[in-house]
Amino acid sequence: MTGASYDDQPEQPIIRDKRRMDPETYERRDAADVADDGTQVPSSGAEGVAGTDGEAVEGAPEADEQRAELLDLQDQLARAKADAYNIEQRYNAFVKRSREQEAAARDRGRADVVEAVVPVLDDIALARQHGDLDGPFLAVAEKLEQVLVARFEVERFGAVGDEFDPAHHEALMHATSADATATTVSMVAQPGYRRGSAVIRPARVGVVGPE
Template structure:
C-alpha cells in the first residue's frame, strides 16, 4: 500500500489516492454549448434535388403570377368593353330619343321602321335595354321625376307619362328614365 507521501513511479501525485469529485464541482451556471452538427458534404444527388426544389418553387410562383395577371387582364378587358358600349350608347341617345318620339307619334313607318328595329336589335346584343313605361312603380334609382302630381285615387307613386325612356346595360343605369309621376295625397 502506498501513501500520499510516497513517490509513485508514474509521476502523478494523485495516483493511488481515494479521490472522488463531488457533484458541486461540476455544476456550472453557464449553459453548456451543444455540439454542432457534423459538417456533411452534399452529394451531387443532394445538390441536384435542392436545385430542383428551388426551380419548382420558382416555377410555381411564376405560374401563380401568370394566372393572376391573366384574370386581371380579362377583368380589365371586360371593363373596357363595357365602357366602350356605354360610350357608344351615350353618343346615340339623341338619335334613340328621336326614334322613340317618332314611334310614339306614329311617324315611324316603312324603311325607317326597319332601320329602327335593326338599331334596337344591335344595341340589345350588347346588353342595352330600355325601360320606363306608364304604370310602372316609381323608383328614384331608375327614374328621374320631372313632374309630380297627386291624386286621391293613387295608392303608390307611379309613372304617369314617359318623357324620355331610360337605358341600362345589365344592372347599370346609363340614363334614368325621365318621367312624370302621380302619387297619393299626403
C-alpha cells in the first residue's frame, strides 16, 4: 500500500489575527501594523515619532513654566524700577525742602539779629542827631552799620519829604496844609529798617496832608 505523499495532504487553514486589540498587551493595533498573516509588523519610525510627540507634549508644560517665570521676572524688574524712581523723587523733594527750610531758617535768624540790634541803631541815630556821635563810639557805630548793610542786607529808610506809605510808615502825628498836594513825611521820630521787601520795623513819622 502506497502511502500518501506530503503534497497530497490537505492544506492547513490559515488563521489571520486581525483583532484591533493585542490579546497579550491589550494595546490598540493599527490596521497598517497587522500583516496578512495576523502578525504585528513594527512600524518604521513609529517609536521615534511617538517619542518626538511625547517629548513635545512633555516639553510644553516646561516651556509654559519658563514663559511664566520670564513674565514674573519682567514684572519684578518693572516694579524695582518704579520703586527706584519713587525713592529718587522723594530724595530730590527732601533735598529741595531741606534747602528751602535752611534758607528760611537763615532768614529768620538774620531777622532776629536785626530786630535785637534795632534799639542800638535808634540810639546811634539819636546820638548822631544831637551831635554826640564822635570819638571811638563813632567808629564802632559806623562799623556796626556797615556790617548790618553788608552781611545782613539791612536798609534804613524814612526821611522828611517821603510820600507816606502805610506799608512802610507808622504815622504818629497828622497835620494838614493848604499847600500840600499829597500826604508826605514831615518829621521822623524813628527811622525804619527793612531787608529786601521785608519790613523789620516801619518808620515812625509825622505826616502832613492836604486839607
